[in-house]
Amino acid sequence: MAGGSSIDVLGQFELHPVLGGLGEALRFSQSPLYMIMAACLVLAFLYFGMRPAAVVPGRFQAAAEVCYEFIHSMAVDTIGPEGTAFFPFIFTLFFFILAGNYIGLLPFSFTFTSHIAVTLALAVMVFLLTVIVSLKVQGFRFFAHFMPAGASMFLAPLLIPIEILSFLSRPVSLSIRLFANMVAGHVMFEIFASFVIMLAGFGVVGDVFAIGPIAINVALVALELLVGVLQAYVFAILTCIYLREAVAH
Amino acid sequence: MGVMMKIVRAGLLATVSGVSLLVMAAPGAHAAGMPQLDFHNPLVTGQVIWGGVIFLGFYLVLSQIMLPRVGRVLEDRSKRISGDLDVARSAKQDADKAVAELQQARKDAMAEAQANLQKTLDAEQQAADKKLADINARLSAEIADAEKRIAAEKAQAFGTLKEIAADTTQALVSRLTGVTPDAQLVAQKVDGAIAHQNI
Numbered sequence: 134m135a136g137g138s139s140i141d142v143l144g145q146f147e148l149h150p151v152l153g154g155l156g157e158a159l160r161f162s163q164s165p166l167y168m169i170m171a172a173c174l175v176l177a178f179l180y181f182g183m184r185p186a187a188v189v190p191g192r193f194q195a196a197a198e199v200c201y202e203f204i205h206s207m208a209v210d211t212i213g214p215e216g217t218a219f220f221p222f223i224f225t226l227f228f229f230i231l232a233g234n235y236i237g238l239l240p241f242s243f244t245f246t247s248h249i250a251v252t253l254a255l256a257v258m259v260f261l262l263t264v265i266v267s268l269k270v271q272g273f274r275f276f277a278h279f280m281p282a283g284a285s286m287f288l289a290p291l292l293i294p295i296e297i298l299s300f301l302s303r304p305v306s307l308s309i310r311l312f313a314n315m316v317a318g319h320v321m322f323e324i325f326a327s328f329v330i331m332l333a334g335f336g337v338v339g340d341v342f343a344i345g346p347i348a349i350n351v352a353l354v355a356l357e358l359l360v361g362v363l364q365a366y367v368f369a370i371l372t373c374i375y376l377r378e379a380v381a382h
Numbered sequence: 383m384g385v386m387m388k389i390v391r392a393g394l395l396a397t398v399s400g401v402s403l404l405v406m407a408a409p410g411a412h413a414a415g416m417p418q419l420d421f422h423n424p425l426v427t428g429q430v431i432w433g434g435v436i437f438l439g440f441y442l443v444l445s446q447i448m449l450p451r452v453g454r455v456l457e458d459r460s461k462r463i464s465g466d467l468d469v470a471r472s473a474k475q476d477a478d479k480a481v482a483e484l485q486q487a488r489k490d491a492m493a494e495a496q497a498n499l500q501k502t503l504d505a506e507q508q509a510a511d512k513k514l515a516d517i518n519a520r521l522s523a524e525i526a527d528a529e530k531r532i533a534a535e536k537a538q539a540f541g542t543l544k545e546i547a548a549d550t551t552q553a554l555v556s557r558l559t560g561v562t563p564d565a566q567l568v569a570q571k572v573d574g575a576i577a578h579q580n581i
Contacts, residue, residue: 147417148425160428168433172440179448186455188462194455201452221445229440245429248418254430255437316418 142323146247146316164245171232171245200228204369211373215380219373222262226255227369234315234361238354246364247315249308256308259372266379278378307371311364318357325350547572 150156151166182197190198204224208216216223230246237244245251267275279296280289328346332339420426548569556562 143416148423148429150425157424160424161432162425162428164425164429165432165436168436172436172443175440176443176448179444179452183448183452183455186451188459197452198456201449201456221441221449224449225437225441225444229437245433248426248429250418250421250426250429251433254433258434258437312418 140324140327142320142327145243145319145323163243164248164251167233167236167243167245168229171229171236174236175228175232204228207370208373211370212377212380216373216376219376223369223373226259226372227365230255230311230368231362231365234365235358237315237319238357238361244315244319246311247319249312252308252312253304255311255368256304259307259375260304263372263375263379266376270380303371303375307368311368314360314364318353318360321353322350322357325353544569544572544576547576 148162148164151161151163156162179197179200182193185191185194187194201224204227205217205220208220208223210216212219233244233246236242237247279293279300281292281296284292325346329343329350332343332346335342417423418426548565551568551572552563552565555568
């Protein structure tokens with residue numbers, strides 16, 4: 134953006150109403166459209182993968198089963214035996230974010246996880262869930278967590294605000310981590326892609342040097358594939374850790 | 383130590399979050415036009431509502447239909463595998479039992495054969511012992527017989543010897559002295575000499 138009007142790195146995050154006036158009236162932009170696509174993609178993957186329901190799975194079915202078992206073992210190993218109850222939620226969360234991140238990597242598409250409103254809503258949902266589960270399982274003992282066991286009473290005026298602040302900052306860090314990673318990746322794509330176009334203006338020399346930014350963008354795609362799955366995993370595993378604290382007696 | 387770490391971590395987290403919130407809330411950032419932070423745009427907030435609806439629908443379809451279906455397939459498989467394992471385990475037990483039986487039978491047969499062999503050997507030994515004793519008895523009887531015969535012959539030989547000795551003595555004396563000694567006396571003297579020589 135500092136480079137003037139020729140590089141518009143933020144334009145890709147703009148929301149446009151779908152179906153003109155109807156989308157405007159319903160506040161329906163391309164972002165919810167991509168959410169629906171992401172959800173349908175995951176459901177189609179599971180549906181067509183599991184359709185043979187074979188005892189000896191083919192590749193497609195094995196992939197669907199690996200997804201199931203990966204999240205299932207993550208939920209049960211991290212949360213404990215109560216993890217089975219939260220498994221569908223963790224699965225939904227992980228694959229909603231993963232599909233969102235990966236669909237966003239396709240050219241001309243949109244990444245809904247690059248919007249702080251979306252990631253913050255997801256994080257607040259996780260936060261509220263952990264608070265509700267905590268209050269349900271532990272009752273008022275939940276508030277005892279804000280005073281670390283074994284700490285001196287003199288430190289209480291310092292520790293309790295810090296613990297409360299750290300607890301309340303969970304949804305903020307959770308949402309900003311995902312949002313910032315996605316925005317940074319897509320801004321990088323845009324910047325290096327713009328370099329290619331700018332270099333093209335310098336004739337043959339520019340064409341030769343344009344190979345550099347293209348190569349960087351190719352490498353960035355690999356990096357973003359890693360970041361996409363990593364951020365979905367981090368979001369899901371942190372949710373599991375918060376839920377483990379919530380269900381601990 | 384743990385508390386200090388926690389304090390440091392919480393402080394860092396609070397700083398990062400605070401700075402991020404400040405940046406987000408700063409009017410400059412808004413003016414620079416980060417579309418994500420344009421909360422006056424109804425489409426930005428609309429994402430939350432639509433996202434909630436879509437997430438809920440996604441969750442319901444997954445938790446009610448899709449995931450139980452995958453779970454059933456996995457459960458069927460593990461049940462089938464454990465069933466097959468049970469069958470294999472019982473087959474192995476049967477085989478183990480058969481092997482044990484076979485080994486027992488073999489051991490029994492071996493013991494029986496050993497006993498038979500021992501019995502035969504014992505019988506042979508006894509028979510051999512008896513034969514040996516018989517031979518010994520016969521031999522000792524024959525030896526005793528022979529000894530008796532030798533003794534008789536010896537006695538007989540001694541008797542003849544006495545006569546020869548007496549005759550020789552008589553002949554010697556008559557040759558030396560020209561007088562023929564009394565046969566009775568000579569016999570007496572020879573007897574005495576024999577007794578004296580303790581032959």
